[in-house]
Amino acid sequence: MNTLPPDPDPTPPTPPTASQRVIAAFERITEANRPELWSTLRAVEDVLVDAKAVEERVQAGEDLPLAGTVFTVPELIDVAGQPSGRSVPETSATVVSRLTAAGAVVLGKTGAATVASAWDRTKTGGRGAAVVVALGIVDLALSTAGAVPAALNAVVALKPTRGLLPMTGVRASEAVSVYTNGLVAGRRALALMTGPDGISPTRTWPADVRLGAGEHPRVAYARDLPLGPAAAIAFEDTVKRLTAAGVVLEPVVLSGGVPDGFDALLVPTVPDHPELADALADPAAVDHRLAGCTAFANLLDLAAVTVPVRPGDKRPFGVTFLTRAFEDQIGLDLATVCTDEPMTPYPEPGEDVVVFGAHLRGQPLNTRLTELGARFTRPVRTTESYRMVLLDTEPPQPGVLDHAEGSSLDGESWRLSPAAFERFVTTLEEPFVLDRVELDDGSRPLAVRCAATAGGTGLDRYESWRGYVRFTSTAGLRDPG
Numbered sequence: 001m002n003t004l005p006p007d008p009d010p011t012p013p014t015p016p017t018a019s020q021r022v023i024a025a026f027e028r029i030t031e032a033n034r035p036e037l038w039s040t041l042r043a044v045e046d047v048l049v050d051a052k053a054v055e056e057r058v059q060a061g062e063d064l065p066l067a068g069t070v071f072t073v074p075e076l077i078d079v080a081g082q083p084s085g086r087s088v089p090e091t092s093a094t095v096v097s098r099l100t101a102a103g104a105v106v107l108g109k110t111g112a113a114t115v116a117s118a119w120d121r122t123k124t125g126g127r128g129a130a131v132v133v134a135l136g137i138v139d140l141a142l143s144t145a146g147a148v149p150a151a152l153n154a155v156v157a158l159k160p161t162r163g164l165l166p167m168t169g170v171r172a173s174e175a176v177s178v179y180t181n182g183l184v185a186g187r188r189a190l191a192l193m194t195g196p197d198g199i200s201p202t203r204t205w206p207a208d209v210r211l212g213a214g215e216h217p218r219v220a221y222a223r224d225l226p227l228g229p230a231a232a233i234a235f236e237d238t239v240k241r242l243t244a245a246g247v248v249l250e251p252v253v254l255s256g257g258v259p260d261g262f263d264a265l266l267v268p269t270v271p272d273h274p275e276l277a278d279a280l281a282d283p284a285a286v287d288h289r290l291a292g293c294t295a296f297a298n299l300l301d302l303a304a305v306t307v308p309v310r311p312g313d314k315r316p317f318g319v320t321f322l323t324r325a326f327e328d329q330i331g332l333d334l335a336t337v338c339t340d341e342p343m344t345p346y347p348e349p350g351e352d353v354v355v356f357g358a359h360l361r362g363q364p365l366n367t368r369l370t371e372l373g374a375r376f377t378r379p380v381r382t383t384e385s386y387r388m389v390l391l392d393t394e395p396p397q398p399g400v401l402d403h404a405e406g407s408s409l410d411g412e413s414w415r416l417s418p419a420a421f422e423r424f425v426t427t428l429e430e431p432f433v434l435d436r437v438e439l440d441d442g443s444r445p446l447a448v449r450c451a452a453t454a455g456g457t458g459l460d461r462y463e464s465w466r467g468y469v470r471f472t473s474t475a476g477l478r479d480p481g
Helices: 018-032 044-059 094-101 128-134 148-152 183-193 229-244 276-281 283-293 328-339 418-426 465-475
Strands: 038-041 070-074 105-110 124-126 140-143 156-159 177-180 218-223 248-253 264-268 302-307 319-324 351-355 375-381 386-391 397-402 410-416 432-436 446-450
Touching: 018 044, 018 070, 018 105, 044 105, 070 128, 094 105, 094 183, 105 128, 124 128, 124 148, 124 276, 128 140, 128 148, 128 177, 140 183, 148 156, 148 177, 148 283, 156 183, 156 328, 177 183, 183 328, 218 229, 229 248, 229 264, 229 319, 229 328, 264 328, 276 283, 302 328, 319 328, 351 418, 386 465, 410 418
Parallel strands: 070 105, 070 140, 218 248, 218 264, 351 446
Antiparallel strands: 038 105, 140 177, 156 177, 156 302, 264 319, 302 319, 351 410, 375 410, 386 397, 397 446, 432 446
């Protein structure tokens, strides 16, 4: 019998400092030996100066979410002091400035020439930006080349709704995409870059933007596309994984944007993986063929999320989730099925509301949230200051009241767009009201509660409405107190 105490949980590794990450990036550049990837590579001494400045800011107490991150940009996005086309700009593009303000350090500029894939030097990898991410040289890369290079190198590409990112200092008409090795990192970078800068034209979120698609999103997927055998197998694998996760999928003939009645359109990102020699011999023809599955996204004002088929999968046949303009969050959430990452919010404007009863997921009134495009964000728990009572309503619902000797209650937090929030408020009938609750993390969001004068049978033995529902379903109706 082993009487020794259990081993302590392993201490998580300390994130690298900005300087350490820069040194590791240059070591990886030497190991990879891919000089053709670069248009301009900054001197290591200059990059370390920037990294040291980041470390000093962290030591001074600044909160820098991208400290220890290195990134690249393409030739046509300005970086102060670096060649951009035929000039050397004095200021950086807004998207670059926002990343560096958050602690990221620019390593250099990737080229526009066709290069070999990160994983097979005989195959095309598209542009260098996706390759430097795949090889682990940088943490993220900005690009104007879209989804195809990401798929060819098995990395993530996020193309937000046109107009959400300011284009000041971007010398290209194509939308800016972010390449990363994961959705969370890409979403964080997008959030930091999003929003007007007062210079270039931008678009604002509609007041009624949909932030979620419910527990069973409806996704159309393209059929009868001319895919190679490997691409077809990878695409079918994704359809099966999404179906197993509860997504409702229906095949459609690809004829435009997201079909009516669906939350997203799923397409294979590339039909095959051409030889590098073919891509160099006839780049226009190869680029046209590879872009055939996704090229319409910009023209039809769609947001796009491109991911590998499975976590760690190096097959160059990723999939792309296309959503209507401003419904970026729906695409991001769907893509987590492929990456096995947690769902994280994109910073749309909205209101958070906590629910405790019939509005919970799987309960009768949950559709009043999902039909408004509300998004479940997290389970929550209150402080020990509340009491739940059973109200005489149809369907049965609990009321939540203040109580000095109360208990903690379990609920759910949902986020609604401003217009959806206003419509949701109108669905609350007496004795229900919106009022603040205190959660165990110290926050005080709005919640669906009941008027202090409401009466009802106490549900003091239950910490959640679901606990009471389980009780009645197994024991039948009886005194719940």
